[in-house]
Amino acid sequence: MAPPKTARKLQVLSPVPADIDIANAVEPLHISEIAASLDLSPSHYDLYGKYKAKVLLSVFDELQGSADGYYVVVGGITPTPLGEGKSTTTVGLCQALGAFLDKKVVTCLRQPSQGPTFGIKGGAAGGGYSQVIPMDEFNLHLTGDIHAITAANNLLAAAIDTRIFHEASQSDKALFNRLCPPNKEGKRRFADVMLRRLQKLGISKSDPDELTPDEIKKFARLDIDPDSITWRRVMDVNDRFLRKITIGQGPEEKGMTRETGFDISVASEIMAVLALTTSLADMRERLGRMVIGNSKSGEPITADDLGLGGALTVLMKDAINPTLMQTLEGTPVLVHAGPFANIAHGNSSIVADKIALKLVGPGGFVVTEAGFGADIGAEKFMNIKCRYSALVPQCAVIVATIRALKMHGGGPEVVAGRPLDHAYLSENVALVEAGCVNLARHISNTRAYGVNVVVAVNMFASDSESELNVVRSASLAAGAFDAVICTHHAHGGKGAVDLGIAVQKACESQTEPLRFLYPLDICIKEKIEAIAKSYGASGVEYSEQAEKKIEMYTRQGFSDLPICMAKTQYSFSHVPSQKGAPSGFVLPIRDVRASIGAGFIYPLVGTMSTMPGLPTRPCFFDIDIDFSTGKVLGLS
Amino acid sequence: MAPPKTARKLQVLSPVPADIDIANAVEPLHISEIAASLDLSPSHYDLYGKYKAKVLLSVFDELQGSADGYYVVVGGITPTPLGEGKSTTTVGLCQALGAFLDKKVVTCLRQPSQGPTFGIKGGAAGGGYSQVIPMDEFNLHLTGDIHAITAANNLLAAAIDTRIFHEASQSDKALFNRLCPPNKEGKRRFADVMLRRLQKLGISKSDPDELTPDEIKKFARLDIDPDSITWRRVMDVNDRFLRKITIGQGPEEKGMTRETGFDISVASEIMAVLALTTSLADMRERLGRMVIGNSKSGEPITADDLGLGGALTVLMKDAINPTLMQTLEGTPVLVHAGPFANIAHGNSSIVADKIALKLVGPGGFVVTEAGFGADIGAEKFMNIKCRYSALVPQCAVIVATIRALKMHGGGPEVVAGRPLDHAYLSENVALVEAGCVNLARHISNTRAYGVNVVVAVNMFASDSESELNVVRSASLAAGAFDAVICTHHAHGGKGAVDLGIAVQKACESQTEPLRFLYPLDICIKEKIEAIAKSYGASGVEYSEQAEKKIEMYTRQGFSDLPICMAKTQYSFSHVPSQKGAPSGFVLPIRDVRASIGAGFIYPLVGTMSTMPGLPTRPCFFDIDIDFSTGKVLGLS
Structure with a gap:
C-alpha cells in the first residue's frame, strides 16, 4: 500500500498575517500521518503529544542497505539586519517539492534556543506561509533535547569542582578508598568507566587491590589545574549576568572560589556532540573524551576521567533521536540539534540527515539548513559535518534578498526603531549591483567544494524587475547553476516551485566529487x-x-x-x-x-558572545495563553 | 464495555534482586492500556513514548460532576539512615489494592529530582517488588516538568537583574519609550501584563499616551532593592559550588555585581506553584503574583510587574498535566510535582490527586505520598494542600520499620560504610518499645486532624514476632485504627494485602470532618x-x-x-x-x-540546605547504557 499523501493546500491571505496567526489557523495533522507518509510504522517512533514524534535511530539500521535521496544544503549571503529568510526559504522549498512537485522530501532544521525566543529574536520556525507547525511547540521545549544537554553539561561542571574539592582534602589512600569502597565481603571493584582511565594511564590491572601506591595516586588524583578549566556551565536563558561569575563563596566550600561563567545551552560542546555523532555508541565515546581542562602536569582531563561518560550518555539517550514535525503544507520535518554557527559549527544533526536520506530514497530530497553564509555555516557543513558523516550534497542553495544586497553594496545603516531608508524601499540598481560582490563570493566559495549552487532570491513587493535581473546575471556569472525568484513567504510552496525545479535539475546534473578546503593531516x-x-x-x-x-x-x-x-x-x-x-x-x-x-x-576570531542578554522590553511581555482555546499568544 | 484489566502477577525471586534488575525484567504495558483501564481515551492524554502519557487537565472538567474515591495519604515516622520504605509502601499498597483486592486505584507520587539520582540517594521509584516502571524514565527527565520549572525560574531571574541594569542607565522617558515603543503609526500599546501593573498602581488608564510623567515613572521604574531579592536561580544538579556566587562580573555588566546563589530546581517556588495550583488559569495568577523582592520603598515586586506572568505560564503549560505511569503489577501511577518536604511543602500535586479521585470513583482508592513524618509532610498535606484543594483524606498510613524504631529508642549511631550494629540485626524488644514514642506522636498528631490512622510495618527478615507485637500494641494504644505487617518489598502487592484490607476498613469507617491545626485568620x-x-x-x-x-x-x-x-x-x-x-x-x-x-x-527553623552536593564517588560512576539492549544500567 502506498503511504498516504499528507500534502495540503493552503488558503493564502493578502497582506500576509502575523506568523503565529498563520500557524494557529492551520490544524496540524496527527504526526502519525506524517510518519506514515514516510513509510514509518509506530514501532519506528515515540510520540510526544499529537504533533511531535521522536524517530528512533534503529530506523537507520533497518534501512542501511537502501539508497539515499538527493542532499541539498541551504545557506545565505552574509546576514544583515534586514534578514534574508533562510529558514523560510528552506521550508518553502520543501513545501514546493512535497506539495507541488510530488517529491518525497524531508526538511532538516536546527532546534532553536529558548533564550532568544523570550529575548529579542523570537522564534525560528520560518515565516509567513512557509513555517513549521505547531510553531509554539517548535520554539519551546520541543522534546526536551536542549534541556537534556543543559542537565548533562551541568552535571559535568558540578563534578569538576566537587572533584577538586574532595581531592584537596583527602589523602591518596582515603580518596582511593572512597572511589573504590570495599563491599560487604571486603572486595573492591572498579566501575567500568574507571577501567578507561586505567587504560589511559597505561595500567593494565582490573583488580583495585593490585594497584601500587604510585598507581593509586595516578588513578585517584586527577590533579586538575583550576586555571586550565575550559568547561563552563550552561543555561537556555539569555542571562547576561552569568557571563562572568565567582563560584564557591559559601562557607562550606572553604574558600575554594573560582572565576567562571555560563554560556547559553546551545553553545555547550554536548550540543556539538549531538549534532556530529553518528550512533549511540559513537556518542558514548565522544561524550567520554570531552576535555574539560588539564592536570597540573598538562595532561588533558576528560569526562571519562571524572567517571561521567556513561551517565552523560544516559542523560542524552532520548535526545539522540530526531524530532519529526510538519510544515504548513503537511510535508515532514526533522528537527535536531542547534549549535550556533558563529561560535560552533552551526548545522543540524548528522543522524537526522542520514535517516532522512534513507526515508526519502532515490529521487527524493533532503533539505538541510546551514547557519549564516558560506564562510560560516556552509564551510563548516562541508569540512566538518560532511567529513564526519561521509555524505555528499548535490546542491547548495544560497538565499539572498534585494534589500540585503543593497546594504552590501553600501546602502545606509539600518537602525532598529527608525523607519527604513528610501534606498531599501525603491529601485536602486546600482546598489544591488555593487552588493552582488558578496553573493558572488558566497557562490564561488561554495562552488569550490564541487557542488552545484542555486541562488534563491526571496522576493519583496518593493523589488523591481531590473534589480532582480541584476542578481540573476551576477549569480550566473559567478558560477551558479541557476538563480530563481521566490515568493514562498507570501504564497507557501507554490511560491517556490521554480526554485524546486532548479534544485532538482542541479541535483540531477551534479557529477563532481566533494572537495574539502583542507586535508586533516596538515598542521x-x-x-x-x-x-x-x-x-x-x-x-x-x-x-x-x-x-x-x-x-x-x-x-x-x-x-x-x-x-x-x-x-x-x-x-x-x-x-x-x-x-x-x-x-x-x-x-x-x-x-x-x-x-x-x-x-x-x-x-x-575576535570576541564572540556565548551568552546573549535581554533587551529592556523582551519578547516575553507579549507571550501568554488564551485560556478559551489553549493557544499560545504573542510568539513571533 | 468494561475497561481492560491490566493487573499482572509477578514472579518473585528470593533473595530479592537489585531494584534495576527487577524493573528491567518486567516488560511494561503500553501506557495506553493503563489509560484504558481508567476509562481514558486517547483524546484524554498525550503520549510521551510508549510508557508515559500526560493526562490532560480537561479530564477533570469532564468528570467534575462525578463522585470521588477514597483519599489515602502515606507518611512515615521520623526518618533515620536506616530507611522506612515510604515510597515502596505507597506502591506496594496500591499493587495490593489493584492487583489483589480488585479495586480501582491510582498511586500519586512526586517526581524525583535528577540531582540526587546522580548524587547520593539514587532513584525514588520504590524498591524491590514494589516499584514504578520504567524506573529509568521515572528517575530521569520524565516528561520534562522539572526542566520547564528550571527554564521558567531562570527566565524570571535573568529578567530581574537585567531590569535593574536597564533602569540604572535610562531616564524615565527612555525607559517608558522602550517598554511601550510606538508602532509604525506612532501609536503605543500596553501589553496585557502591563495592565496588571497599572491596576496594582491604581492607574486606571489603558492608553500609554495618557500617562502623566509621574505615572510614567511609577509604571516604568520598578526600583528593585537588590538587597531585598529573594529569587534565586535553580539547576536540577547537585552543584554545591553554586550555593553562594557573585554574578555580573563581566565588563559589559559595568560593575553591577551581586551576591546570590543557585538552589536545586525542586526548591523553586514554581515547583510549589505547580504542586498547589488547581487549574491553568489559577497557575497563571499564582505565577504572576510570585514576589521576587521589594522596591526600595518596600513594596513587593512580582513576576507580573516584570512582565512575565504569561510567559512563565506558557513555559509551564504542559508541565501542569500529570504523567501517567505504572507499577510492576500494572496498576496506574500519576507522577506530578516534587517539592522537597523539609524546605517546601513536600507533597505531589493537587491536580493529580483531583483527577485520580474522579478516575477511580466511589469505592476506588487514591494513595498519595507526603514527605517524611507527620511533622513535615503530613502537617503540610493537611494544613496547606488540603486547605487549597478542599479534599478530605479518609485514611493516613504511617510507615515504620523495627530498625528505625530501635534507633528512635536509643539504638547506636549508624555510620555509612561501617557494618550495622548488632542491635539492629537481632531481637531487642526494649529498644523497639522505647522507640515507639516516636511512632505514637506521629499517630496522635495525625489523629488530631480527625483522620483514621493505619500503621504499616515494613518487615525485614531480622524482625522478631515479639518486636512486631510491641509495635502493634503501641500503635493501637496511641489511637491507630490498625497496625499491619507488610512484606511488599519481597513479595509485591501480595505482601501488602493485609494493609490494603485495613486501609479499606479505615476509609469505610471514617466519619469525622477534617480539623486544621490552625485557622488562617490568626496572626x-x-x-x-x-x-x-x-x-x-x-x-x-x-x-x-x-x-x-x-x-x-x-x-x-x-x-x-x-x-x-x-x-x-x-x-x-x-x-x-x-x-x-x-x-x-x-x-x-x-x-x-x-x-x-x-x-x-x-x-x-535553623539552616536548611537548598542545594545538595556530590560525594567523592557519586552514583554516576555506575550509570551507563547496555548498547545491545538499550537498557540503562547502574541506576539504584
Missing part, C-alpha cells in the same frame, strides 16, 4: 590559513595565547581535527561592519580552544 | 506557635531578622497565608540528633520567607 595553522584565505584574508595573525594553545593541542595529539572558526557572521572578515566582499585583511586569532569530544579545534 | 506568630506545639516545643524564639520579616509580610498583607515550616526532617525538634519524641524545647525561627505565588509563609 593546525595551515588549516586555519586555508580557511582565512577563503574569507579573502591576506594572512593570519596569532596572539601569544593562540600560539601557546596551538602548541599545546598539537603536543596533546589533537592537531588532526578539523577547524571550526568562531567568527562574526556579519562579514567575511572579522570586522562586522565590513560588508560586501572585503579582502587583503589580516585575520587575528585571539585564542584557540578545542572541543575534543565533538571533534574540532576552534580558533576565536 | 503569623500564632500559626507558627500552633505548629511548634504539635512538634512538642514549649515555645518559639524569633531572631531579630524573623521579627522584621513577620512585620513586613503582615504590613504587605500576606499574614493570612498558611505556614510551611522549613525544618529538619530528622527530628520533631530543630536538632537532627534528637530522636524519639523530644519535648520542652524552644523552637528557634532564624528567618521568615514567603512564597506568595505558591501561597505560604515559610519560617526557617
Whole structure:
C-alpha cells in the first residue's frame, strides 16, 4: 500500500498575517500521518503529544542497505539586519517539492534556543506561509533535547569542582578508598568507566587491590589545574549576568572560589556532540573524551576521567533521536540539534540527515539548513559535518534578498526603531549591483567544494524587475547553476516551485566529487590559513595565547581535527561592519580552544558572545495563553 | 464495555534482586492500556513514548460532576539512615489494592529530582517488588516538568537583574519609550501584563499616551532593592559550588555585581506553584503574583510587574498535566510535582490527586505520598494542600520499620560504610518499645486532624514476632485504627494485602470532618506557635531578622497565608540528633520567607540546605547504557 499523501493546500491571505496567526489557523495533522507518509510504522517512533514524534535511530539500521535521496544544503549571503529568510526559504522549498512537485522530501532544521525566543529574536520556525507547525511547540521545549544537554553539561561542571574539592582534602589512600569502597565481603571493584582511565594511564590491572601506591595516586588524583578549566556551565536563558561569575563563596566550600561563567545551552560542546555523532555508541565515546581542562602536569582531563561518560550518555539517550514535525503544507520535518554557527559549527544533526536520506530514497530530497553564509555555516557543513558523516550534497542553495544586497553594496545603516531608508524601499540598481560582490563570493566559495549552487532570491513587493535581473546575471556569472525568484513567504510552496525545479535539475546534473578546503593531516595553522584565505584574508595573525594553545593541542595529539572558526557572521572578515566582499585583511586569532569530544579545534576570531542578554522590553511581555482555546499568544 | 484489566502477577525471586534488575525484567504495558483501564481515551492524554502519557487537565472538567474515591495519604515516622520504605509502601499498597483486592486505584507520587539520582540517594521509584516502571524514565527527565520549572525560574531571574541594569542607565522617558515603543503609526500599546501593573498602581488608564510623567515613572521604574531579592536561580544538579556566587562580573555588566546563589530546581517556588495550583488559569495568577523582592520603598515586586506572568505560564503549560505511569503489577501511577518536604511543602500535586479521585470513583482508592513524618509532610498535606484543594483524606498510613524504631529508642549511631550494629540485626524488644514514642506522636498528631490512622510495618527478615507485637500494641494504644505487617518489598502487592484490607476498613469507617491545626485568620506568630506545639516545643524564639520579616509580610498583607515550616526532617525538634519524641524545647525561627505565588509563609527553623552536593564517588560512576539492549544500567 502506498503511504498516504499528507500534502495540503493552503488558503493564502493578502497582506500576509502575523506568523503565529498563520500557524494557529492551520490544524496540524496527527504526526502519525506524517510518519506514515514516510513509510514509518509506530514501532519506528515515540510520540510526544499529537504533533511531535521522536524517530528512533534503529530506523537507520533497518534501512542501511537502501539508497539515499538527493542532499541539498541551504545557506545565505552574509546576514544583515534586514534578514534574508533562510529558514523560510528552506521550508518553502520543501513545501514546493512535497506539495507541488510530488517529491518525497524531508526538511532538516536546527532546534532553536529558548533564550532568544523570550529575548529579542523570537522564534525560528520560518515565516509567513512557509513555517513549521505547531510553531509554539517548535520554539519551546520541543522534546526536551536542549534541556537534556543543559542537565548533562551541568552535571559535568558540578563534578569538576566537587572533584577538586574532595581531592584537596583527602589523602591518596582515603580518596582511593572512597572511589573504590570495599563491599560487604571486603572486595573492591572498579566501575567500568574507571577501567578507561586505567587504560589511559597505561595500567593494565582490573583488580583495585593490585594497584601500587604510585598507581593509586595516578588513578585517584586527577590533579586538575583550576586555571586550565575550559568547561563552563550552561543555561537556555539569555542571562547576561552569568557571563562572568565567582563560584564557591559559601562557607562550606572553604574558600575554594573560582572565576567562571555560563554560556547559553546551545553553545555547550554536548550540543556539538549531538549534532556530529553518528550512533549511540559513537556518542558514548565522544561524550567520554570531552576535555574539560588539564592536570597540573598538562595532561588533558576528560569526562571519562571524572567517571561521567556513561551517565552523560544516559542523560542524552532520548535526545539522540530526531524530532519529526510538519510544515504548513503537511510535508515532514526533522528537527535536531542547534549549535550556533558563529561560535560552533552551526548545522543540524548528522543522524537526522542520514535517516532522512534513507526515508526519502532515490529521487527524493533532503533539505538541510546551514547557519549564516558560506564562510560560516556552509564551510563548516562541508569540512566538518560532511567529513564526519561521509555524505555528499548535490546542491547548495544560497538565499539572498534585494534589500540585503543593497546594504552590501553600501546602502545606509539600518537602525532598529527608525523607519527604513528610501534606498531599501525603491529601485536602486546600482546598489544591488555593487552588493552582488558578496553573493558572488558566497557562490564561488561554495562552488569550490564541487557542488552545484542555486541562488534563491526571496522576493519583496518593493523589488523591481531590473534589480532582480541584476542578481540573476551576477549569480550566473559567478558560477551558479541557476538563480530563481521566490515568493514562498507570501504564497507557501507554490511560491517556490521554480526554485524546486532548479534544485532538482542541479541535483540531477551534479557529477563532481566533494572537495574539502583542507586535508586533516596538515598542521593546525595551515588549516586555519586555508580557511582565512577563503574569507579573502591576506594572512593570519596569532596572539601569544593562540600560539601557546596551538602548541599545546598539537603536543596533546589533537592537531588532526578539523577547524571550526568562531567568527562574526556579519562579514567575511572579522570586522562586522565590513560588508560586501572585503579582502587583503589580516585575520587575528585571539585564542584557540578545542572541543575534543565533538571533534574540532576552534580558533576565536575576535570576541564572540556565548551568552546573549535581554533587551529592556523582551519578547516575553507579549507571550501568554488564551485560556478559551489553549493557544499560545504573542510568539513571533 | 468494561475497561481492560491490566493487573499482572509477578514472579518473585528470593533473595530479592537489585531494584534495576527487577524493573528491567518486567516488560511494561503500553501506557495506553493503563489509560484504558481508567476509562481514558486517547483524546484524554498525550503520549510521551510508549510508557508515559500526560493526562490532560480537561479530564477533570469532564468528570467534575462525578463522585470521588477514597483519599489515602502515606507518611512515615521520623526518618533515620536506616530507611522506612515510604515510597515502596505507597506502591506496594496500591499493587495490593489493584492487583489483589480488585479495586480501582491510582498511586500519586512526586517526581524525583535528577540531582540526587546522580548524587547520593539514587532513584525514588520504590524498591524491590514494589516499584514504578520504567524506573529509568521515572528517575530521569520524565516528561520534562522539572526542566520547564528550571527554564521558567531562570527566565524570571535573568529578567530581574537585567531590569535593574536597564533602569540604572535610562531616564524615565527612555525607559517608558522602550517598554511601550510606538508602532509604525506612532501609536503605543500596553501589553496585557502591563495592565496588571497599572491596576496594582491604581492607574486606571489603558492608553500609554495618557500617562502623566509621574505615572510614567511609577509604571516604568520598578526600583528593585537588590538587597531585598529573594529569587534565586535553580539547576536540577547537585552543584554545591553554586550555593553562594557573585554574578555580573563581566565588563559589559559595568560593575553591577551581586551576591546570590543557585538552589536545586525542586526548591523553586514554581515547583510549589505547580504542586498547589488547581487549574491553568489559577497557575497563571499564582505565577504572576510570585514576589521576587521589594522596591526600595518596600513594596513587593512580582513576576507580573516584570512582565512575565504569561510567559512563565506558557513555559509551564504542559508541565501542569500529570504523567501517567505504572507499577510492576500494572496498576496506574500519576507522577506530578516534587517539592522537597523539609524546605517546601513536600507533597505531589493537587491536580493529580483531583483527577485520580474522579478516575477511580466511589469505592476506588487514591494513595498519595507526603514527605517524611507527620511533622513535615503530613502537617503540610493537611494544613496547606488540603486547605487549597478542599479534599478530605479518609485514611493516613504511617510507615515504620523495627530498625528505625530501635534507633528512635536509643539504638547506636549508624555510620555509612561501617557494618550495622548488632542491635539492629537481632531481637531487642526494649529498644523497639522505647522507640515507639516516636511512632505514637506521629499517630496522635495525625489523629488530631480527625483522620483514621493505619500503621504499616515494613518487615525485614531480622524482625522478631515479639518486636512486631510491641509495635502493634503501641500503635493501637496511641489511637491507630490498625497496625499491619507488610512484606511488599519481597513479595509485591501480595505482601501488602493485609494493609490494603485495613486501609479499606479505615476509609469505610471514617466519619469525622477534617480539623486544621490552625485557622488562617490568626496572626503569623500564632500559626507558627500552633505548629511548634504539635512538634512538642514549649515555645518559639524569633531572631531579630524573623521579627522584621513577620512585620513586613503582615504590613504587605500576606499574614493570612498558611505556614510551611522549613525544618529538619530528622527530628520533631530543630536538632537532627534528637530522636524519639523530644519535648520542652524552644523552637528557634532564624528567618521568615514567603512564597506568595505558591501561597505560604515559610519560617526557617535553623539552616536548611537548598542545594545538595556530590560525594567523592557519586552514583554516576555506575550509570551507563547496555548498547545491545538499550537498557540503562547502574541506576539504584
